Amino acid sequence: xxxxxxxILLTGFAGGAYAFLYFPIAVLILYSFNRDGVGGFPxxxxxxxxxxxxxxxxxxxxxxxxxxxxxxxxxxxxxLIGFPAAYALDRYAFxxxxxxxxxxxxxxxxPGVITGISLLLLVVSGGFHLSLTTVILGHATALTAVATxxxxxxFAKLDRSFEEASADLGANGLQxxxxxxxxxxxxxxxxxxxxxxTLSMDEIAVTFFLIGRENTLPLEIWSRLRRGATPEMNAxxxxxxxxxxxxxxxxxxxxxxxxxxxxxxxxxxxxxx
Amino acid sequence: xxxxxWNALLVTMPPxxxxxxxxxxxxxxxxxxxxxTLGEFQQxxxxxxLTNYAHLFTNxxxxxxxxxxxxxxxxxxxLSLLIGYPLAYFLVFHSGRYRHLLYQAxxxxxxxxxxxRAYAWKVIFGNxxxxxxxxxxxxxxxxxxxxxxxxxxxxxxxxxxxYVPFVVLPVVASLEKIPRELLESSSDLGARPWxxxxxxxxxxxxxxxxxxxxxxxLLSFGDFxxxxxxxxxxxxxxANIVANLFGADYNWPLGAAVAVVIxxxxxxxLSITQRLERRQRFA
Numbered sequence: 001x002x003x004x005x006x007x008i009l010l011t012g013f014a015g016g017a018y019a020f021l022y023f024p025i026a027v028l029i030l031y032s033f034n035r036d037g038v039g040g041f042p043x044x045x046x047x048x049x050x051x052x053x054x055x056x057x058x059x060x061x062x063x064x065x066x067x068x069x070x071x072x073x074x075x076x077x078x079x080l081i082g083f084p085a086a087y088a089l090d091r092y093a094f095x096x097x098x099x100x101x102x103x104x105x106x107x108x109x110x111p112g113v114i115t116g117i118s119l120l121l122l123v124v125s126g127g128f129h130l131s132l133t134t135v136i137l138g139h140a141t142a143l144t145a146v147a148t149x150x151x152x153x154x155f156a157k158l159d160r161s162f163e164e165a166s167a168d169l170g171a172n173g174l175q176x177x178x179x180x181x182x183x184x185x186x187x188x189x190x191x192x193x194x195x196x197x198t199l200s201m202d203e204i205a206v207t208f209f210l211i212g213r214e215n216t217l218p219l220e221i222w223s224r225l226r227r228g229a230t231p232e233m234n235a236x237x238x239x240x241x242x243x244x245x246x247x248x249x250x251x252x253x254x255x256x257x258x259x260x261x262x263x264x265x266x267x268x269x270x271x272x273x
Numbered sequence: 274x275x276x277x278x279w280n281a282l283l284v285t286m287p288p289x290x291x292x293x294x295x296x297x298x299x300x301x302x303x304x305x306x307x308x309x310t311l312g313e314f315q316q317x318x319x320x321x322x323l324t325n326y327a328h329l330f331t332n333x334x335x336x337x338x339x340x341x342x343x344x345x346x347x348x349x350x351x352l353s354l355l356i357g358y359p360l361a362y363f364l365v366f367h368s369g370r371y372r373h374l375l376y377q378a379x380x381x382x383x384x385x386x387x388x389x390r391a392y393a394w395k396v397i398f399g400n401x402x403x404x405x406x407x408x409x410x411x412x413x414x415x416x417x418x419x420x421x422x423x424x425x426x427x428x429x430x431x432x433x434x435x436y437v438p439f440v441v442l443p444v445v446a447s448l449e450k451i452p453r454e455l456l457e458s459s460s461d462l463g464a465r466p467w468x469x470x471x472x473x474x475x476x477x478x479x480x481x482x483x484x485x486x487x488x489x490x491l492l493s494f495g496d497f498x499x500x501x502x503x504x505x506x507x508x509x510x511x512a513n514i515v516a517n518l519f520g521a522d523y524n525w526p527l528g529a530a531v532a533v534v535i536x537x538x539x540x541x542x543l544s545i546t547q548r549l550e551r552r553q554r555f556a
Contacts, residue, residue: 007367014363014375017356021382021437024393027403031396042410085288092281100285103292109488110539111495113512114532117519118299121529125302141295144288173280195384202386204498209519218388225392225502234396237389244384252377 025241032234050231060236063220066132070216071200074139075193081140082147082192089148090155107145112205115142120209131212138206143196150195154188191251198247201240300536306529317526325530335514335531339538342510345425345432346494350440350486352433357440357485362474364441365448376445383438391502394431398422398503423505431503432493439492440485447481448474479553487546491539511535 035045054060085104088094107115116138123134162184166176182189204218211219217240221233308321329335360379368375382390397403398421405417421427451474459469497512504510511531518528 007363010359010363010367013359014368017360017437018375018378020356020434021379024390024397024434025382025385027397028389028393031403037401081288081291084284088281088285088288092285094281094285100289100292103296104288106296109491109543111492111497111512111535113495113497113515114303114536114539117515117528117532118303119295120519121302121306121525122295122299137295141291144291148288198384202388204388205496208516218386221388221392222498225388225395229392229396233392237386237392240386240389244386245381248377248381248384 028234029238029241032231032238034231034234037231050235053232054235054239057232059215060217060220063215063217066214067201067217070132070136070139071197073136074143074200075196077136077140078144078147078196079151079189079193081144082151083189085144085148086151086155089152104148105145107142108149112142112203113209116206116209119206123210129212130210132214132216134210134212135207135216138210139200139203142203142206143199146199147192147196150192151185151188154185154192157188158184187254190254194247194251194254198244201243303529303532303536306526307533309526309529311524311526315523325527328527329530329534335511338509338511338514339534341425341508342494342512343538345429345508345510346490348429349432349436349493350490352429353436353440353489354482354486356433357437358444358482360437361441361444361448361481364445379438379441382434387435387498390435391431391499394427394434395422395503398427398430422503423508425504425508427503428499428508428510431499432496435499436489436493439488440482443481443485443488444478445481447478451477476553480550483546483550483553487543491542495535495539 030043032050033046033048034043035047035049036043085100089097089101094100119134119138119141120130123130123137128134158181162180163176166180171179202218203216204222207216207219215223217236221236225233305321306317307325308323310318310320310322310324312318364372364376364379395402399405400417400419400422402422404421405414408414409417455473455477456469459473460466464472494510495512497510497516500508500510500513501516512535515528515531515535518524518531
């Protein structure tokens with residue numbers, strides 16, 4: 001191994017890869033301060049005007065509010081379902097376990113359009129109307145898969161001896177769950193909540209088919225993009241970016257210890273074996 | 274252990290009920306719809322027929338679009354691997370003391386809104402966009418390059434940008450699992466670095482490559498937002514057809530049939546790659 005020699009070519013390539021990953025984001029942020037629109041080089045007349053326009057935009061803020069409601073509800077449901085699901089996958093052997101696992105993780109790999117329309121068919125067959133509630137249902141269903149994988153990973157790292165000690169000392173299952181398992185899983189659960197929240201705030205594919213009259217933030221942005229872009233879109237995107245980065249840093253802090261935090265990449269096969 | 278069995282049942286019940294109601298049942302409905310048809314007055318006729326499937330496989334439009342989607346997804350995977358593998362290799366073997374930070378820098382874009390990133394490329398590629406005006410400004414070209422936006426090219430670049438991290442993370446994980454002793458013994462036995470790479474590192478990292486590539490492939494295959502935002506008529510993908518049939522083109526049964534075809538393709542690819550990956554793991 002020549003790990004001491006500096007591989008100049010490889011380092012240069014990695015630099016290029018990072019440039020590719022961050023160039024669009026940098027452009028987006030830069031042009032949110034550009035008075036003359038979303039394109040045009042070089043950017044001139046830097047201004048905060050687009051942020052001012054954005055902050056006065058009440059439709060946008062009610063969309064933010066809707067998105068926050070949906071995301072909070074999605075977090076609560078996906079953890080309430082994902083926690084027992086991950087616990088069962090980690091601890092129990094039961095008939096149909098493999099099918100159970102495949103089905104619950106399916107939304108991770110099935111395109112959002114499929115999840116969206118199949119839930120739409122359910123909602124319509126049940127005679128319900130499309131509203132924020134149906135959007136919550138869609139997000140919860142899609143993101144329970146994410147919550148389950150993240151919490152499952154948390155269980156895998158859990159030291160079982162604490163639970164054994166608790167049981168030996170006479171605690172019943174519920175007491176052990178409440179006083180040992182949940183506190184030990186706290187960081188994993190908070191990280192999961194943050195990830196689910198962020199993903200929900202950004203979800204479009206499933207939302208697209210389940211949205212009623214009230215828009216979520218991504219769908220509000222989407223419908224405006226179709227009409228034509230203004231730097232106001234850059235401004236809101238910049239703010240979303242700042243929040244996303246803040247979220248990842250908070251989750252890093254939670255999962256401290258130099259380890260990588262939760263990432264929305266499902267271990268599609270790792271967990272499936 | 275009677276109590277454990279009751280606990281297991283109690284714990285498993287809520288998620289089981291949830292997935293039955295909100296995953297299994299909707300998929301069944303999708304399947305049923307795909308055999309129904311639309312009547313004269315746009316009402317849904319509940320007589321199962323194969324009309325939708327026959328239409329799908331006889332009308333060249335659908336097959337063309339399916340193959341285009343597969344091609345676009347394949348290009349995305351290829352590009353993501355070309356960018357992602359060396360990046361993962363760099364992170365694991367040569368990133369030195371900034372490793373943690375550099376690893377985070379790959380994860381951050383994953384948390385950044387899909388829409389924000391797709392929109393950013395639209396801003397870059399447009400006729401009045403950043404790239405074209407930069408090229409005009411620097412006199413590299415005289416006319417804006419119009420092939421950039423509203424083309425499969427724009428869709429492929431955008432999806433690659435989105436899925437590179439999905440490839441990097443599993444490849445990093447599998448590179449990290451390679452015991453360093455193997456690399457040392459390979460070089461002790463006289464292998465040159467590139468031989469060590471080709472014959473030790475690359476084969477051992479294949480499980481990560483396969484799982485990242487699968488994910489990138491399946492998710493870009495079923496994408497409909499990037500083509501809608503950045504692609505023109507020449508880059509309509511199969512999920513766009515579904516979205517249209519459930520929207521303006523109103524024909525839910527036909528849309529359901531297309532969705533079932535997508536689902537079958539996804540599950541087939543997944544089972545093939547899982548088998549490949551398992552074989553790699555135990556090879």
